[in-house]
Amino acid sequence: MRTKLNGLLTLLLAFVVHISFAQDKTITGTVTDADGLPLPGVNIVVEGTTTGTQTDFDGNYAISASEGQALLFTYIGQRPARRVVGAASVVNVQMEEDTQALEEVVVTALGIKREKQALGYAVTEVGEEQLESRPEGDVARVLQGKAAGVQITNQSGLSGSATNVVIRGQSTFSGSNQALFIVDGVPFSSDTNSVGRGGDRQDFINGNNGSSRFLDLDPNSIESVNVLRGLAAATLYGSQGRNGVILITTKGGAAGTSGPKKTEITVNSSLFFNEIASLPDYQDEYGNGFDQNFGWFFSNWGPSFSREGPAGWGNQPNIDDNGTLAHPYSTSTSAIQAAFPEFQGARYEWRPYDSVEKFFRTGAVANTSINVRGASDDGKIGYNLNYGYLKDNGFTPNNSVTRNTLSVGGRAILSNKFTVAGTLNFARTKFISPPVALSQGNGATGSGSSVFGDLWFTPRSIDVQGLPFQNPITGGSVYYRQNNSIQHPLWTIGNAETNQETNRVFGQATVQYDITDNLNIIYRAGIDVYSENNVNFQNKGGINSNSGDVRLASGVYETWNNTNTIWDHNLVLNGDYDITEKIGSTFNVGATSRRTVFDQNGVASDGQQVFGVLRHFNFLNQNEIQNFSEQNIVGVYGQADFDYDNMVYVTLAGRNDWVSNFAKDNRTQFYPSASVSFIPTAAFDGLKSENILNYLKIRGGIGVSANFDAGNTNYPTVSTLFLDAQDVQDGSGQNVVTNTTGRRLGNENLQPETLEEIEVGVESRWWNNRITFDASVYKRTTNDLILDRFLDPATGFLRTSTNIGEIESEGLEADLGVEWFRAAEEGGFSWRTNVNFTAYETTVTDLGQDTDQVVYSGFSNLGNAAIEGEPLGVFFGGRILRDENGEFVIGADGYFVDDPVDGIIGDPNPDWVANVINSISYKNFTLGFQWNYTQGGDVYSSTISTLLGRGLIVETLNREDTYILPGVDTNGNPNNLQINNSDFWFSNVLFGPSEMQVYDATTLRLQEASLSYALPKKFLDRTPFGALTFTVSGQNLWFRAFNTPKGANFDPNTAGLGVSNGQGFDFINGPSSRRYGLSVKASF
Structure with a gap:
């Protein structure tokens, strides 16, 4: 028995030892x-x-x-x-x-961090993973499709070209509709200053190629972006936040608030390729001429490249049996013949040339960012250093962007209740481009050249690369047209240029003193100053037969500097107190001042003497380029937040501004707002469940703002006096000082426009947080619209600013997230889809008693108009005449008859826009892609009408077909007159009523696609890297505008009259860009 007991004890001891081990x-x-x-x-x-x-x-x-x-x-x-x-x-x-956890605290106005469930308005956050390592270096274009309610339009596919950013549609037609950019708590100028035709000629018509100044931001240096869409969200920014706010926190601005407590180095390096995305599908069966007869014309309605057939070149007396004809420089002007003796008697082969295709190149885009960040062991000191380099060569020759950025940021919690923080950023951006002015079917129509305007309608039988472009004697442009009335595109590339070189410094310094654990005071001083050096030139010998501007032929050289400075100060007292066990409160009370000064100085010269010498002394005539504006805004503001038991949140806010550029009695404005958030899932037991409804929030807000921007003038309330010491000379040749009044009569009774908005919304999470849904509906009203009213010239003035009418806007915004698959373990399969949806309608409800329509952008006979009862911005232009039954009226020539009265011909506002963003991960691979769909909205396209009207694309191939236009003759009888192919496209589309150039802009687009691979940890252990990720990605990889001619391959997202309130107009702005390549991200 004892033996058995000893055995049992031994076994138990062994078991205990085993467990212990x-x-x-x-x-x-x-x-x-x-x-x-x-x-x-x-x-x-x-x-x-x-x-x-x-x-x-x-x-x-x-x-x-x-x-x-x-x-x-x-x-x-x-x-x-x-x-x-x-x-x-x-x-x-x-x-x-955990994306849901990260969304619990968001950055709001003035950098105030709040729980998202406490907000009574819509906020969208875009993280750094959606911004860095992207093919595009423009942060605005990187944001495309990332947030509901944000409309981003590229003005061209040129690298560095301007970008229009509008939130919740347009709310005015006199002032700016651009969103306010705030970087690390400081206002950041997003101006777009045109390059070309300096002074009062700086606009899209004459060559607005300027970059939007948010190009100075490196997307790789950004920590996060928060979009405040409504007036209730932006109250604390006063009138500056009326168009919505894009809050950008850089990695320097976030230094010390997150990140590692050791030094970490991250390198992002990318190489992308940049190529034309919207190259037309040209036909290669017919060459230049008209009515199937050869001629050195603009048009491509000449004979076939085949010898046989009714349209064959065998029937052309100018083309010999070998399929050649006299070289164009042997039959041109006597001056060109004398300049090119080598072509006298030379023959030119009649065949198709891929001239347009060969004109463009594949540009290389190199982008490198180096980030160094870290913190002290106790986390009280944090620092961040970021350097970025971008070299973006466009697909168009002589187009590039070079950018160097350096930013430093830090934060320190001191022992005496003080916390100090600050950022300092420097950016140098150089943008170079050939000139791009407004163009239609026969070249540039403004006072500038356009490389696309002279290239896009090149007949297929013209060898652009094979025809010398420069007169060896004069240096001027030469081309195939027998009267030399077209500027050679390669001459434009080599002899005309617009460029901007911008040096910019921006940053802020912040001091916080903790009075108690619940009360602190913060002072922040911010500065944003840029100096933009501009050069616009064209050597003498250029051609623009449309504008009649002799300066282009004589040579132009313009140099000027734009300096813009913003000083921003904020002093704010913050408190956080619990009133009772269940009622909490926070408050923010502060004062702010902002001073903005814009100063432009330069010289515009014309009359070049020696070809190629670009100095002002080499030009006969000089005129000053000068403009100055200054605005001071002083404001006080306050915000109080109350919460009850984490289920009800109420926010009351207000701000009062005093603005310097209005008359004393009208320069002050108060902006109140209120919002409420209610969490039913926290209020009612049983409503929340893990597998059905996880979270429900209902919110609402109301806000007020104002617009002190009078559009065409910085000082609308006063009349101006112009002094000129050189304008007039007396009989002895001495200068006489003259004083003249401006053309604008000041209106001291002018008031700012006022905006009011109400917004309601819902946020919810379902099925174990696998489904999220966020929706907002809003109504916004703009009153006291500022409008230029024309005056009788007998008054001595031509116009004055006045207040009239109102605009109403209603919209719906929604975000849906679905986690189709959630990884059960590390490296498991996951798939998440996010969809954002935007729909809005802005209607002009009143324009006062004097008028019911105003064309506010474009031309008097073709532009965007405000018309009572119609959507804001409708196209107003030439229409086809209709009879009392609405039938088109056809003239005796078989053509459409022009209506003598212009009217509405289209609406550029889309019906709705949706973006679908997918992220699929498995093991170390992540696949991402973003689709964009725009339903409806119209585009007026000179690009399409030119390609059709000049007979260049595949839709015009059926040359033997005839057309009978739908409609009735002037007697009301059905039309039966036949016209040929060229008459239809050339005379009725290209040079017919403007409404024939309007197309539906519905577009489906593969906006982004990427595939990433993160090197596994077991491999990294053998390297110095903490992480290493390889990504192949592309942007704007495919698109289709379904209701435009397929052969045009037209991209509606490049339509606009510069960065202005004009929208939906394409005047051969230029093709769009496709980018793709490889990026590597490494951390040490």
């Missing part, structure tokens, strides 16, 4: 984020016990656990992870970002 097992490992970067401070607990630890600064940990037990890993902003201990003693964990 199992419990004493030490598990080690490293915890990283989704990018493979170490995560310090991760909480690790043995499930069901009190045993726990944290990771160190390198993400390493050690903990005792036994096999079969589970380790729980938790970290703010990351999804919890659970790992069962097995035989291995090393357990490495890569945590996944």
Whole structure:
């Protein structure tokens, strides 16, 4: 018995020892984020016990656990992870970002961080992973499709060209509709200053190629972007926030608030290719001429490139049996014949040439960003340094952007209750472009040249690359047209240029003093100053037969500087107190001042003497380029937030501004707002469940703002006096000083436009947070619209600014997120889709008693108009005459008859816009792609009408066909007159009523696509890298505008009259860009 007992005791002892050894097992490992970067401070607990630890600064940990037990890993902003201990003693964990948790706190106006559930208005956050390593270096274009309610339009596919950013549609037609950019709490100028035809000629018509100044921002240096869409959200920014606010926090601005507590270096390096995306599908069966007869014309309605057939070149007396004809320079003007003796008697081959295709190139885009960040061991001091370099060569010759950026940021919590923080950024951006002025079917129509306007209608039988472009004697342009009335595109590339070189410094310094644990005071001083040096030139010998501007032929050289300075000061007192156990409150009370000064100085010269010498002394005539404006805004503001038991939140806010550029009695404005947020799932037990409804929020807000921008003048309330010491000379040749009044009569009773908006919305999460839904509806009204009213010239003035009418806008915005598959374990399969939807309608409800329509952008006979009862911005222009039954009226020539009265011919506002963004991950691979769909909206396209009217694309191939236009003759009888192919396209489309150039702009687009591979941790352990990711990606990879001619391959997203209130107009602005390539992100 004793032996048996001893045996049992021995067995029990062995079992206990075995258990003891199992419990004493030490598990080690490293915890990283989704990018493979170490995560310090991760909480690790043995499930069901009190045993726990944290990771160190390198993400390493050690903990005792036994096999079969589970380790729980938790970290703010990351999804919890659970790992069962097995035989291995090393357990490495890569945590996944918890997007829902990250959204719980968002940045709002003035940089105030608030719980998202407390907000009574819509806010959209875009993280750095959606911004960095993108093919496009323009942060505005990177944001395309990322947020509901934000409309972003490219003015061209040229690298560095301007971008229009509008939130919730247009709310005025006199002032700016551009969103306000705030960078690290400081207003950031997003001006677009045109390059070309300096002074009062700086507009799109005459060559607006300027960059939008948010091009000075490096997307790789941005930590996050928050979009405030409504007036209730932007109240604290006063009138400056009336168009919505884009809050940008740079990595320097976020220094010390997040990130590692050690020095971390991250390098982002990319190489992309930039090529033309909207090249037309040209036909190669017919060459230049008209009515199937050869001629050195603009048009491509000449004979066939085949010898046989009715249209064959065998029937042309100018073309010999070998299919050649006299060289165009041998039959041109006597001056050209004398300049090119080598072509006298030479023959020119009659065949198609790929001239337009060969004109463009594949540009290379190199983009490198180096970021260094870190913090002290106790986390009280943080720092960030970022350097960025971009070299973007466009697909058009002589188009490029070169940008260098350097930013420094830091934050320190001092021992005496003070916290100091600041950022300092420097950017140097150089933009070079050939000139692009408004063009139609026969070249540029303004006072500038256009490389696209002279290229796009090139007949297929013209060898652009094979025809010399420069007269060797004069240096002037030569081309195939027998009277030399077209400027050679290659001459334009070599002899005309617009460029901007901008040096910019912006940043802020912040001091915070903690009065108590619940009360602090913050002072922030910010500055944003840029100096933009502009050069616009064209050597003498240029041609523009449309404008009649002799300066182009004589040579132009313009140099000027734009300096814009913003000083911004804010002093704010912040408090956070619990009134009762369930009622909490916070408040912010502050004062602000903002001073903006714009100064433009330069010289515009014409009359070049020696070809190619670009100095003002080489030009006969000089005129000053000069403009100055200054505005001071002083404001006081306050905001109070109340919450009850984490279920009801109320926010009351207000701001009062005093603005310097209006008369004393009208320069002050008060902007109140109120919003409420109610969480039913927190208020009612049983409403919330894990598998159905996880979260529900109902919100609403109302806000007020104003517009002090009078559009065409900075000082609308006063009349101006012009002094000129050189305008007039007396009989002895001495200068006489003259004083003249301006053309505008000041109106001291002018008031700012006022805007009011009400917004309601809902936010919800379903099915274990797999489905999220956020929707907003709003109504906005703009009153006291500022409008130029024309005066009788007998008054001595031509116009004055006045207040009239109102505009109403209603809209719907929605965001839907669906997590189709959620990874059950690290490296498992996951798929998430986010959809954002935007629809709005802006209607002109009143224009006062004097008029019911105003053409506010474009030309008097073709432009965007405000017409009572119609959507804002409708196209107003020439129409086809209709009879009393609405039938088109056809003239005796078989052509459409022009209506003598212009009218509405289209509406550029889209019916709705949707973006679908997908992210699919498995193992170390991530596939992402973004689709954009725009339904409706019209576009007026000179590009399409030129390609059709000149007989260049495949839709015009059926040359033997005849057309009978739909309609009735002047007697009301059905039309039966036949016209030929060229008469239809040339006379009725290209040079017919303007409405024939309007097309539906519905477009489907593959906006972005990317495939990333993150190197596994087991490979990284053998390298100096903490993380290494390779990504292939592309932007604007495919599109189709369904209701435009397929052969035109037209991209509606390049339509606009510069960055202005004009929209939907394409005057051969230029093709769009497609980008694709490889990027590498490495962290050390």
